[in-house]
Amino acid sequence: MEKNPGENFCLRILEGALARHRPALLFLVQGESSTGVYQPLQGVGPLCRRYDCLLVVDTVASLGGVSVQTDQWEIDVIYSGSQKVLGSPAGLAPISFNSRALSKIESRKTPVSVFYWDVKHLSNYWACSGEPRKYHHTISSTLVSALREGLAIIAEEGLERCTARHSACAKRLHNGLRGLGLELFVEKEDARLPTITTVRVPANLDLKVLQDYAMKNYAIEIAGGLGPTAGQAFRIGLMGYNATTDKVDLALKAVREGIQHARKLQQTSKL
Incomplete structure (x- = not known):
């Protein structure tokens, strides 16, 4: 899909692309930092389900600054960055997977070629797999503490x-x-x-x-x-x-x- 810089995508264009290409995954950026464009997400999730497609959304420059309704908008994978609106140091990328995305990950038949990108390993490291925790990498505890404080400030404001x-x-x-x-x-x-x-x-x-x-x-x-x-x-x-x-x-x-x-x-x- 292509649009002129400074423009976003409407549901009609998105559905046309989904019907034409039948992708396994649709990736959208809610807040595009090079152009300053806001991409509406309402209605995109149901479209992706209609065409058996996962919806992945980048909210690095938008989370906390605009409304983000992950479950209500039926977003399958969503991630952000700690250093933008969340007001924390750079270095962390909060990410969330719903059941549809996890099912896709679990059904993968070929191994992930890069160890650090293997979500199954990361899931275990994050204590989300229900299995004994294995070492994957050493996270910065100071960055986690800083992110927690940034989120606490937002929670206090509302x-x-x-x-x-x-x-x-x-x-x-x-x-x-x-x-x-x-x-x-x-x-x-x-x-x-x-x-x-x-x-x-x-x-x-x-x-x-x-x-x-x-x-x-x-x-x-x-x-x-x-x-x-x-x-x-x-x-x-x-x-x-x-x-x-x-x-x-x-x-x-x-x-x-x-x-x-x-x-x-x-x-x-x-x-």
Whole structure:
């Protein structure tokens, strides 16, 4: 399946692809970090069941920032990352398998070629197999403790309040960027990921000057584009403890001043 960068998939396109290709597995990214696109998942799970297909979802850049209803949406495998909205150090990838996915794993006839990717071994290591635990690797206890604290902070705030905060901050950022005369990369509002905003690089703007200014003066890292957005957009992340109105306003100030600084340097170089 292919869509233009900045667009997501509707159920009609997804069903057409499932009917045409009959895959064993459909992989979707709920929050696509290179383009800032949000992929709706409601209704996809039942489609996959209709075509005898597993649904696997990446929520690395979305979990905690938008609604994720794993069982209700009939997602078979779902994973995330500890370092984004969950606000913990990088290094852990929470993952969940439902009974359909586990049945597929158990029925596998060929051995997994890479020991570290063998979910059966990992399941035993995680004490999920009901068998005596065997050594697989040594996990970082400090990372687990940090992730627990990140989850505890979200639980204390409340998951619905957490996602609402991210949504409100994203809208504030979007309105502020448009007020600066900038164009959002994702045109449709309902296709924009609240946690990552992509902005089209204005014509004749040296993005590196803007990035350096924001880092030097405000310690704010403005990321460049990735993949299909490389050279076309820059990205601003609002995740976890950075999703606050004061951080939004500070980011807008850095962008505004950085663009002004870049324009002045450009004019000076022409003299």
